[in-house]
Amino acid sequence: MWILPLEVCPAVPAALWLVLGILGIAGPYLWGLPLAVLPVCAVMAVALVPRAPSGWRWLAGFFPLGLGLSWLHLAAPWQTYVQLLPRQECGAQIQAVVVDANYAGDALDWVDTPSRVAVRLRAVRFTDTGDWMPCSGKVLLRQRFPPENLPYGARITATGTFARPPTAVLPGELDYRRHLRNEGIQHLFLVREVAALEGVRGWRTVPAAAYEWRDRCAEQLSFNVNGPVSRDVLLAITWGYDQGLDADVKARFLRSGAIHLFAISGQHVAILASIVLLFARLAQVPLRVRYGALPLLLGIYVFLTGGAPSAVRAWLMLSLWSAGKALLRAQLALNAVALAAIVLLVGNPLCLGQSGFQFSFLIVIVLILGCRLASAVPGVLAERSLWVPTAFRTHPLRRGLWRWAVQGATVSMLAWFGSSGLVAWTNSLFIPGSVLVNAGICCLAWFALLTAVLKALCWPILSLMTTMPDRFLGGSLDVILQGIDALAAAGATPPASFAIVRPALWLVLMYHGALGYLLLRAGAARSRTLAGVAAGAALLAMALPPAPTNHGAVFSGGTAATPVVVLAAPAPLGPVVINPGDYTQGRMASTWLTTHGWDTVDTLILSGTDSLRAGGMKPLSGRVETRTLILPARGPYGATVQENLQAHAKSGGRARTLSRPERTSTASGVAAGTRVGDLQVNAWRERGATGIEVLRDLPARDSRTRVTVEETGDIRVERTSGPGPTSVVLLRPSLRYAYAELP
Template sequence: MTSRSLGHRAPLLWLVLPMIAGLVLARLFALPPPGWLLALASATGLAALLASRTNRAAAVPCLVVTMLLTGAASYALHRPVIADWYALPPREARLSLQVDRLFPQAEGRRVAGLATIRTANDPLQELAGQRVYFSLNTRAGVPSPVRSAVISAVGIIAALPRDPPATSFDGYLANAGINFRMSRGRVLAEERPGSAYHRFCARQAQRFTAILGAGIEAKRPGLVGVYRAMLLGEQHELSDEQKTVFRQSGTMHVFSISGLHIAAIAGGLYALLLLLRLPRILQFVIGCVALWLYVDITGAAPSAVRAFVMVALVQASLVLCVPRNPLSALAASALLVAVFAPMQVFSSSFQMSYGIVLALLLFGLPLADQLHARLAWFQDLPRATWRWHHRARAAGWHATLTAVAIGIAASLVSAVTGIMFFGLFTPGSLLANLWLIPAASAVILAGFVSMVCGVLGFTTGSVLANHAAALLLWGIDAGVEAFVSLPGAWFNASFRPPWLGGCALAALLGTMVSGYAGRWAGWQRGFWLPFAVVAATLAFAVRFG
């Protein structure tokens, strides 16, 4: 098969995949201390370096083993477990916490997030250095903390279960490298305020919240909640009914700041900078700084940071005039995550986002090229004789086939990950996302225009952009509600046993890698194997109801 989407190479996968395998092994089994693992990794790494000078074929296994051991050691270093706490009951503790991340709360007197324990009262000093989830009340007169602030708090602390279900909140915390949770307490004082930069980000987040409500909050508060959730990731603005409806339709991803949002904002920034006619390198620097500010102001969610890295790598290749290789950029961003934030590998957002993007590159784009070759309109009509309506119809059909192919690729991965992480099988999500993703992208661009106008003091522009977004959101809200009411749009489902979900996802992506490597030719012709894997998974590994 001949396709522009085929033939890309990603040598960094030889580093990424073994390191991820090492992280998984360290989670599943009791391995030697990290010091021993790092010593062995150093030895095999040296062997790989020496072998590369004489026998490159022998260097590859040594390199794979090095990264495997490095991943295993990294897991132990980033989630140091105090085994004795699994047998201890919850207890009261007074802790000094450095806030790493905050979760927006609907209640104004409550604060929740992730933090690192700096100090603990006697006899709990062993907790120092551990990461903890906290959900606490704030006292009158005590300012709400921002990221990087150090607070003193008292409450009940307990260890997370040893192996919590992946679909539970405890499972989410464990996958983020958290070992403890602190609740039923209060913030006593702010020992050290957050940095000036993080205070600036907090002020801008409040400012963006106000800008996105200009002109429409009093009229349609429900839609404003959806709008803010989509632009700022503030999912607490959604009602319980809205969360349920979007989850059942398989479209809840539009409220997590991720690739869709970062790509849309990056496109808006690129268009704006083009109007200024700046040098390309200056456009790249300003665009990256502005895009990072958006990521950080919205809370620097891991999915947003990963998407930012991916976009920055692609933009850097354009600036440096390097041939674009999205597969290599994906591998590079995954390696950065595995090295600097290895616990993200176990998160649902990492597995879903990287799984879907990998499916788009390995399966969706080659499938789109195949569909274009076989189903293109006016193939027997010389292009030089086309009129304007031929070009318009052909372009529309081309975009439709591309959207269908990409939607199929994303739906294959979502069919597995939706059951893994949300307990839902949403066969209708393909149709829902075909129209919702373009509509959501338009809403995000309208929000971008609104925020830029608001920052520049052009309130009228913000109001106009907000009204345009509200009109689109009304259509999205009504369409999703109608969609989930259709018979067969969604089913409750679960894997039996749960570990089969990870195996099914690995098998699905493995078939796509194999098909891409074989250029989707020979016995893999027709793109049938990923469909067969998903069908077998649903038939033999999933319990419905």
């Protein structure tokens, strides 16, 4: 027997049929599924028909609807500019309207101006004297540094180049081209010059004025909040401004499982709904009025924050629930969630491939199905107190706080179980500490948003008389936000959070399938026990430490002069990274390390300090920690190296400089060297070629790696481990990024 009442939840089978239709067409594009997925989805859709209530079987029409919508969005006939392009990558001039609602003020000088802005095209031409050709479509502008502030609704004329977004090179790496395509963007436009910038016209003046008011509100909220991290976190959790957050803060919240706090989502909408209902109840607003006005107030907030899919989903679900309250009619939460999914997927079926969409709906469904458990646990733990007659019970406040704390911890645990598989698949992290960390952060976030609302309401009323309330509320926000940051820092360190090898897809599907069976099945104790054992075994298999390894990888291509070489080693030794490379190479190396279960690098060796050889330090340090940093013998060091060197020293890491070698090297022409623990590093130059040699004393066998940059630009990587043969990787200069495994 299943606990899913399809008779009163017609949106659930409709959503399932719609998802099957989307998978049938878009599955090969979204996840690389074989083309045979279409007949499989068709068979599953037909098999679902007899299980649906007889009165709702006409909803099977959502399956062909999903097929048609997926084909339509993949073809995207409304992107008319694509037919005008002579090539996929070409120079052009465009006339466009900015549609990104980023911060456009100048008072918050610590909020960085985004270099990437989405625009809708109005016209395009390919020569300076050619005629403008009207067109439509959405592209992503990428500006040079320093970027120009482009407010919402501004009309621009820009000169640049159309380019295709890069695709994923590594397994587990973010496919940027697919990510943008899921948002309706097929091309980047690399801006050389913004020739003209005009003001807002037409109907866009209304949302532009609303966004301008939002910016002023954000500026007021940041007054009297003195901590720099507190200000950044405050603007991120209230309005979604994450441009001011540095890489260390984002990495800390990612590793603690609290990164969702920086994306306006269901948590923010639910907290704001509870605050609005609290104020309405204190003001004795009639029940039907307060619940009738709630969707409008929440809708305004979701619109001002940019309308993220997770926030829209929560708004739709809460609106249906609130409408039922206002009309005095019962509403099932699962039906509301399914209806919200249908609305979002009909608007853009490709959002099914977005991890945010998957996280949002998966966690909410698990919470709804597990709500009985969350309600029953406090009663089970406090069963003996229920034996006492009501008239003789004492300490009602303490019992209420205890019940609230137990329910919060149970809900946090359910959310952790619901998201653990996806977190392991997308981030290669296992975060058991997030159960308590997220419970505490959610509690503090509620008080932070409540204080922010009070601060926004008090400022226009009391600012003319005294600034004391604003200073008090700003100081309170500072304390609360520092507490949130402290919890995130505690949850980001082992054993609360640690890196794991990216699990196989079948293991993730097995875990979520067993968990779904456990929550959906009523009775059948034996089969539910087996499902629980299967889910626990899959979770344990994902959390196992990586197997000892001695292989590595080489990342080359782009504008970097030297490749990035990663040399893994058996535990407890950490990997060695030679050259962080440019930004893209550093990101690829960090992805390879994290998907193989490494969150700490033993040694990072720099052969140069320019952006082409050290620009990858920023993405690399954002995801993995470095114990020892080896710098070139000669300075001066650039801004990127200086910034990372300061952060490295603050975290307690060691820094060494290549100097006179401490032992004889097998390479002639050694110019500089240093020794750190079991590692000897030598830099050398010979007959126009330069290179780095790494000698490492490993248990039972030593290893030797030599990276040579020839005078012709060719790169040669030689590696010898113990008495075995030498493996050689030869790389030719290329603008295309690539990687190769080292045995």
